Amino acid sequence: MKIAVCVSHVPDTATKIKIGQDEKSIDPNGVTFIINPYDEYAVEEALKTKEKLGGDTEVIAISVGNDNSKESIRKALAMGVDKGVLLKDEKSRDSFAVAKALSEEIKSLGCELVFLGKQSVDYDNSIIGQLTAALLGYSCVSVVVGLNIEGNKITAEREIEGGKEVVEANLPAVITAQKGLNEPRYASLKGIMAAKKKTIEEKPAAASENFTEVLKLKLPEPKKPGRILGTDASAVPELVKLLRDEAKVI
Amino acid sequence: MAKTILAVLEQRENKLKKSAFEVVTTVSGLAKDLGLQTKAIVVGNDVDNLNEIAKYGVGDVTLFKNADLTNYSSSAYTDIVVNFAKEIEAEYIIFSDSSLGKDLAPRVAVKLNAGCLIDCVNLGASDGSVIATRPIYAGKALMDVKVTSPIKVITIRPNVFKALPVDGVNLNQTTKDVTSPDLSTKVVEFKKSEGKMDVAEADIIVSGGRGLKAPENFKLVEELADALGAAVGASRAAVDAGWRPHREQVGQTGKTVSPSLYVACGISGAIQHLAGMSSSKYIVAINKDKEAPIFGVADYGIAGDVFEILPELTKEIKKIKG
Numbered sequence: 093m094k095i096a097v098c099v100s101h102v103p104d105t106a107t108k109i110k111i112g113q114d115e116k117s118i119d120p121n122g123v124t125f126i127i128n129p130y131d132e133y134a135v136e137e138a139l140k141t142k143e144k145l146g147g148d149t150e151v152i153a154i155s156v157g158n159d160n161s162k163e164s165i166r167k168a169l170a171m172g173v174d175k176g177v178l179l180k181d182e183k184s185r186d187s188f189a190v191a192k193a194l195s196e197e198i199k200s201l202g203c204e205l206v207f208l209g210k211q212s213v214d215y216d217n218s219i220i221g222q223l224t225a226a227l228l229g230y231s232c233v234s235v236v237v238g239l240n241i242e243g244n245k246i247t248a249e250r251e252i253e254g255g256k257e258v259v260e261a262n263l264p265a266v267i268t269a270q271k272g273l274n275e276p277r278y279a280s281l282k283g284i285m286a287a288k289k290k291t292i293e294e295k296p297a298a299a300s301e302n303f304t305e306v307l308k309l310k311l312p313e314p315k316k317p318g319r320i321l322g323t324d325a326s327a328v329p330e331l332v333k334l335l336r337d338e339a340k341v342i
Numbered sequence: 343m344a345k346t347i348l349a350v351l352e353q354r355e356n357k358l359k360k361s362a363f364e365v366v367t368t369v370s371g372l373a374k375d376l377g378l379q380t381k382a383i384v385v386g387n388d389v390d391n392l393n394e395i396a397k398y399g400v401g402d403v404t405l406f407k408n409a410d411l412t413n414y415s416s417s418a419y420t421d422i423v424v425n426f427a428k429e430i431e432a433e434y435i436i437f438s439d440s441s442l443g444k445d446l447a448p449r450v451a452v453k454l455n456a457g458c459l460i461d462c463v464n465l466g467a468s469d470g471s472v473i474a475t476r477p478i479y480a481g482k483a484l485m486d487v488k489v490t491s492p493i494k495v496i497t498i499r500p501n502v503f504k505a506l507p508v509d510g511v512n513l514n515q516t517t518k519d520v521t522s523p524d525l526s527t528k529v530v531e532f533k534k535s536e537g538k539m540d541v542a543e544a545d546i547i548v549s550g551g552r553g554l555k556a557p558e559n560f561k562l563v564e565e566l567a568d569a570l571g572a573a574v575g576a577s578r579a580a581v582d583a584g585w586r587p588h589r590e591q592v593g594q595t596g597k598t599v600s601p602s603l604y605v606a607c608g609i610s611g612a613i614q615h616l617a618g619m620s621s622s623k624y625i626v627a628i629n630k631d632k633e634a635p636i637f638g639v640a641d642y643g644i645a646g647d648v649f650e651i652l653p654e655l656t657k658e659i660k661k662i663k664g
Contacts, residue, residue: 106613130595213480214478219458219460235441254534254535257413257533271596272589309485312483312484315620317638318625318639318640321643323644324646325646328658332662341623
């Protein structure tokens with residue numbers, strides 16, 4: 093079986109965001125980019141699934157983006173993914189257009205199982221997996237924290253408000269990974285060395301129009317400085333009074 | 343005939359969720375601004391409080407009914423919503439950005455060849471189209487964006503849009519029995535978590551961080567949360583240390599929340615945490631380091647020892663709550 097794992101190259105979560113001059117994207121100067129944290133859970137689950145299935149199972153990392161995205165593909169290769177595909181596009185794509193590129197590649201590779209992070213931490217679009225699944229006609233379980241695959245049948249635990257849903261579905265399928273699904277392995281030195289020899293195939297991303305248009309990015313209104321009421325428990329009565337009479341939240 | 347805006351309303355255990363009424367009010371407001379007619383759809387079985395939909399401004403509701411549809415099935419729900427949207431020629435389809443909405447909306451969008459915007463915190467009508475505002479980078483920035491395809495699918499963040507009762511709308515309910523739904527992907531069981539309330543849905547959150555020093559000290563956070571009727575949250579440091587489950591994590595790799603009141607206890611305020619909670623209406627910070635970044639976003643702060651302040655605060659809250 094072929095397994096695809098889709099990875100995205102995003103600003104580190106410690107990044108302070110500045111708006112770029114076009115006011116439609118962020119200023120990338122001084123920003124450290126990393127593999128999307130949720131995608132690491134996706135990579136780990138793909139590798140665990142390969143280890144379980146054995147045989148000629150192959151895991152392929154796919155990313156849509158420019159040359160910089162190769163860094164995140166390389167990270168997946170160092171963790172143990174077999175090969176990478178970079179679907180190149182210099183222009184910015186909305187989630188639909190990204191899903192379109194991914195689904196075309198997944199179709200041509202013939203992957204029956206697809207893993208993604210449950211969302212990317214840049215545009216917080218937690219829909220690429222669902223869009224990709226719908227474009228492919230695959231079943232889909234999103235925000236997965238537990239997964240078991242037996243033959244053609246998938247049983248997944250999906251995190252929702254107040255608990256977990258146990259979902260049954262069939263292959264082919266798209267799974268989006270939530271923190272808690274597994275503990276991603278560290279890339280070993282051997283893995284990092286081996287990754288350098290693995291191939292990253294580069295090709296243009298399948299053409300697709302965007303269905304959304306970004307008008308403007310802005311920073312949230314800064315919060316007004318608050319008040320420090322004291323340094324010990326003697327400030328508690330005043331705090332309670334403010335919460336009740338001024339904020340009216342209790 | 344005016345075009346239609348469709349509200350997709352979520353039921354759980356046969357009851358419409360609070361967020362469903364937020365969708366109803368939002369749809370009713372957009373319909374007025376854009377000159378659209380409104381309809382609502384519910385997929386489920388016997389839904390107890392359907393009549394409440396009219397109270398929030400949408401009268402025309404269709405219930406798609408089958409005993410197997412009480413629980414979510416992405417395959418069946420997608421088919422039903424897509425077919426109904428086609429039948430009524432919906433131009434806008436609005437969901438709550440709940441776990442269900444986030445899962446279902448993009449699937450519906452693909453089948454209708456529609457653009458999809460999720461987790462919107464503001465929707466405004468301008469020149470006959472909807473301009474949406476979405477937080478990105480977990481709220482470190484905001485994006486104004488619009489859908490350019492003929493059909494538009496949008497989800498709205500729970501707890502941000504208000505559900506407002508209105509007078510004079512009568513309920514016109516249609517029930518359609520669904521025969522042999524596609525249950526190829528289906529929820530077979532719900533495992534309720536131990537916590538009383540989910541941070542994503544709570545109106546008040548009490549969160550703890552590394553300043554609590556050990557997992558057992560979260561008892562202080564839990565007691566305050568109990569007194570306030572609040573959900574318990576946690577910082578990434580507390581979750582990564584294994585003190586608290588990930589579902590409680592607030593911040594960029596956890597949940598982004600906007601409650602009325604957020605109480606941060608022993609949390610210094612790393613940038614990825616601030617991103618996830620800064621849009622709370624009121625923020626209280628309790629931390630012994632008065633230079634901690636959390637005080638930069640807090641409305642009220644006590645720069646002192648959480649172990650001394652939390653029990654006192656719990657006691658005072660209990661007093662006024664009687």
